[in-house]
Amino acid sequence: MSLYSLQEVRQVFEDRTVLDIDNLEMTAGGSYALLGPNGSGKTTLLHVLAFLRPPSSGVIYFQGQKVEWRDSVLTGLRRKVVLVDQHPIMFSTTVLKNVEYGPRMRGVSARERRKAAEECLERVGMSAFAHRPAHLLSGGETQRVAIARAMACRPEVMLFDEPTASVDVENQAVIDGVIRQLRKDKGVNGRISIIFSTHKPLEASRLAQERIFLFEGRLTGPGGENLLSCDIVQGGGGAVCVVGDNVALPVQTSRSGPGRVFIKPELIGLFPLDAAHEETTEQGHVGEILQMTAEGPNIKVLLDIGVPLRTLLSKDEARHLDAMVGEKVRVRIDPEAIELA
Numbered sequence: 001m002s003l004y005s006l007q008e009v010r011q012v013f014e015d016r017t018v019l020d021i022d023n024l025e026m027t028a029g030g031s032y033a034l035l036g037p038n039g040s041g042k043t044t045l046l047h048v049l050a051f052l053r054p055p056s057s058g059v060i061y062f063q064g065q066k067v068e069w070r071d072s073v074l075t076g077l078r079r080k081v082v083l084v085d086q087h088p089i090m091f092s093t094t095v096l097k098n099v100e101y102g103p104r105m106r107g108v109s110a111r112e113r114r115k116a117a118e119e120c121l122e123r124v125g126m127s128a129f130a131h132r133p134a135h136l137l138s139g140g141e142t143q144r145v146a147i148a149r150a151m152a153c154r155p156e157v158m159l160f161d162e163p164t165a166s167v168d169v170e171n172q173a174v175i176d177g178v179i180r181q182l183r184k185d186k187g188v189n190g191r192i193s194i195i196f197s198t199h200k201p202l203e204a205s206r207l208a209q210e211r212i213f214l215f216e217g218r219l220t221g222p223g224g225e226n227l228l229s230c231d232i233v234q235g236g237g238g239a240v241c242v243v244g245d246n247v248a249l250p251v252q253t254s255r256s257g258p259g260r261v262f263i264k265p266e267l268i269g270l271f272p273l274d275a276a277h278e279e280t281t282e283q284g285h286v287g288e289i290l291q292m293t294a295e296g297p298n299i300k301v302l303l304d305i306g307v308p309l310r311t312l313l314s315k316d317e318a319r320h321l322d323a324m325v326g327e328k329v330r331v332r333i334d335p336e337a338i339e340l341a
């Protein structure tokens, strides 16, 4: 069954188009990760999916019905869909009362809402905190309580905005487990649907069946993973495009200003950090290996060089490199790999 169907959905803020989606389909019971660099429109899309903000234009169908952005309709939709913010705000009362809030607003009896709140706190491992003041919790604990608070509303769809971005490793592991368990749960009409934004490709593959890539508000396929925003700068030695904070790549163009660059994964070489290799003297960047996965005869490597970058190594090259996830390597991007989009 269709969950969402977005058609020609655009969001414009102050004359700038920050979301520009021609067509996006999501299925009920699915789990989706929204991936994309900072400012690519993930939060904006989540707010639209949560019916918190109407898009500037376009049409959304939810469970097969065209969404009318009228309060009487939205109240019903917001009961089915809940969003857990990246930085949730707790009311200055106990954790338990915070979690009971949603069911209370939905007219659930005192006994039932207490039961629901206790159950949900248990599921996020926060029962021991039930009577503590909620506004004094740490970031990770707050995130867990916010998830319990959302679950207590018995939604059909749960949206999470970077659920593990601002939490420590221990809380990350708990939240990971809670989302995995939610995927197995039965919601009101079958399995609950989950959509979350993340910067972490590993988390996306672990927790979601489907990945949706956003770049400057538009959908890009997985092939667009090395499609990056850049700033083209003309200098004495020719033009460079700057990606992330300070990664400068040579390009041949007379243009300057903002642009997009595509970096071909197969033309990115990796070398040990300490290698006195002549090839590493030119355009060397230091990158941390975030993920390595076998892909046919090759190994796909996800790197962090200040921006996420995917490379493709042959198994021989990977063996020769002899590096593991978490290690730093020298990254050489062949000039042929760099194409302005």
Ligand SMILES: Nc1ncnc2c1ncn2[C@@H]1O[C@H](COP(=O)(O)OP(=O)(O)OP(=O)(O)O)[C@@H](O)[C@H]1O
Pocket (backbone or CB within 6 Å): 013, 014, 018, 036, 037, 038, 039, 040, 041, 042, 043, 044, 045
């Ligand atoms: N209310 C607003 N008014 C004006 N601009 C906005 C507003 N909300 C978001 N934006 C802009 O829209 C763009 C997309 O922002 P959004 O928060 O959706 O991106 P994101 O992918 O969630 O980023 P991050 O990963 O940093 O959270 C950004 O350039 C942001 O500055």
